[in-house]
Amino acid sequence: MKLVVVGFGQCGGRIADQFARLNKRARSQRKIEITTGVFAVNTDAADLSGLSFIRSDYRHRILIGGRKTGGHGVGKINELGAEIAREDGDKVIDAIRGTRRFYESDAFLLIASSAGGTGSGAIPIMTQYIKERYMDKPIYDLIVLPFEHEETTEERSIYNSALCLKSVNSIADAVIVVDNQRYIRKDFSLRNNLSKINELIVEPFYDLLCAGEEKKIKYIGAKTLDAGDIIQTFNGWTAIGYGNSQVRTFNLPLPRKSDFRSKSTEIHKGIQAMDEAMSELSISCNPNDASLALYLLSAPAKEMNMDLVKELGDYLRGMAPRATIRNGDYPREKAILEVTLVLSGLSNIEKIREYYSKSTSLIPEFKRRQEEVEDSLRAMEEVGKDIPSLL
Numbered sequence: 001m002k003l004v005v006v007g008f009g010q011c012g013g014r015i016a017d018q019f020a021r022l023n024k025r026a027r028s029q030r031k032i033e034i035t036t037g038v039f040a041v042n043t044d045a046a047d048l049s050g051l052s053f054i055r056s057d058y059r060h061r062i063l064i065g066g067r068k069t070g071g072h073g074v075g076k077i078n079e080l081g082a083e084i085a086r087e088d089g090d091k092v093i094d095a096i097r098g099t100r101r102f103y104e105s106d107a108f109l110l111i112a113s114s115a116g117g118t119g120s121g122a123i124p125i126m127t128q129y130i131k132e133r134y135m136d137k138p139i140y141d142l143i144v145l146p147f148e149h150e151e152t153t154e155e156r157s158i159y160n161s162a163l164c165l166k167s168v169n170s171i172a173d174a175v176i177v178v179d180n181q182r183y184i185r186k187d188f189s190l191r192n193n194l195s196k197i198n199e200l201i202v203e204p205f206y207d208l209l210c211a212g213e214e215k216k217i218k219y220i221g222a223k224t225l226d227a228g229d230i231i232q233t234f235n236g237w238t239a240i241g242y243g244n245s246q247v248r249t250f251n252l253p254l255p256r257k258s259d260f261r262s263k264s265t266e267i268h269k270g271i272q273a274m275d276e277a278m279s280e281l282s283i284s285c286n287p288n289d290a291s292l293a294l295y296l297l298s299a300p301a302k303e304m305n306m307d308l309v310k311e312l313g314d315y316l317r318g319m320a321p322r323a324t325i326r327n328g329d330y331p332r333e334k335a336i337l338e339v340t341l342v343l344s345g346l347s348n349i350e351k352i353r354e355y356y357s358k359s360t361s362l363i364p365e366f367k368r369r370q371e372e373v374e375d376s377l378r379a380m381e382e383v384g385k386d387i388p389s390l391l
């Protein structure tokens with residue numbers, strides 16, 4: 001599957017940059033392409049210059065709202081991010097139109113954080129603009145939720161998130177939810193290592209996008225997972241995960257293929273990778289709430305057989321009994337068995353529900369604070385009313 005990738009704001013731009021890296025990797029390791037164009041859009045010129053893999057010309061790193069912000073961002077006011085996108089959105093559309101081989105793209109992937117200003121505000125507006133112009137291609141929005149410590153220190157991050165999530169969900173074909181907090185569960189030092197988190201966020205997309213683009217016969221599975229399967233699966237609230245397990249230790253003799261122990265070991269390893277993918281999902285959710293699911297098994301051809309694929313399917317069916325499940329296998333050479341898992345059409349995500357309810361109670365509070373500020377300003381003006389002005 002080939003994507004047009006557009007990142008908005010600092011977070012969106014940096015993750016889009018990681019997709020540009022993945023494409024480079026696909027090209028050099030596998031001689032295939034998984035993106036047709038990668039763009040970063042920001043109100044902040046410094047953030048755009050900090051990227052590494054996205055082409056550095058103004059058509060790929062797009063500065064918007066220069067007049068309003070002086071190139072310095074919108075300071076977490078996502079209403080302003082939205083306003084700027086309405087005014088400057090044509091710049092992004094023009095850049096997309098200039099993509100060579102645009103006709104080969106299967107879908108759009110737009111990316112932003114929900115808590116900031118530029119990305120959070122621009123992504124719903126741009127989803128709508130792109131949808132109006134390219135009706136035949138699905139649009140997926142990848143939204144990054146803030147760390148817990150940001151939610152407690154800055155209520156605006158909760159309010160921005162609620163606004164952004166509600167808006168994108170009403171317009172995008174799927175919303176892939178990625179919770180920053182989930183990536184520091186095992187390693188707290190990651191909190192200060194956003195680029196490592198960004199690598200982890202994009203990793204599950206690699207095999208998923210590559211599988212359907214393979215041309216070499218030895219990398220084509222018994223059942224290829226292609227763009228059609230992905231498009232059928234990505235729908236509404238979506239989570240993505242990845243897990244792996246080592247399949248061979250070199251100093252052990254290989255058991256004979258027909259050996260029942262060898263077969264049960266393979267299945268055990270497969271289940272272990274699937275379990276890891278499930279517990280490493282990009283957002284905490286209940287698989288029981290998924291109406292669509294997909295898994296891709298990548299492993300050395302020797303290690304894959306229909307029994308393993310079927311066992312994994314049965315296992316997933318047990319966890320997501322209501323989901324329509326699609327699958328594929330992707331023969332690789334590395335001695336590692338990998339499972340990429342997508343749960344989609346989720347009917348409930350607790351964290352989003354919380355953002356909605358907390359924001360509803362924040363609205364009157366924000367209004368009250370605004371009024372307080374205005375009252376206080378008026379009172380100060382009143383005290384100084386007899387002082388002459390220099391203007």
Ligand SMILES: Nc1nc2c(ncn2[C@@H]2O[C@H](COP(=O)(O)OP(=O)(O)OP(=O)(O)O)[C@@H](O)[C@H]2O)c(=O)[nH]1
Nearest residue numbers: 009010011073074075076113115116117118119146
């Ligand atoms: N995973 C990840 N999260 C990031 C990154 N950069 C920022 N964030 C998160 O994104 C949120 C802040 O949004 P930004 O993307 O910085 O904001 P912006 O869209 O540039 O908007 P303004 O700077 O307010 O104009 C916070 O929750 C950060 O934790 C990143 O590179 N990776």
Ligand SMILES: [Mg+2]
Nearest residue numbers: 009010044073
């Ligand atoms: Mg910024």
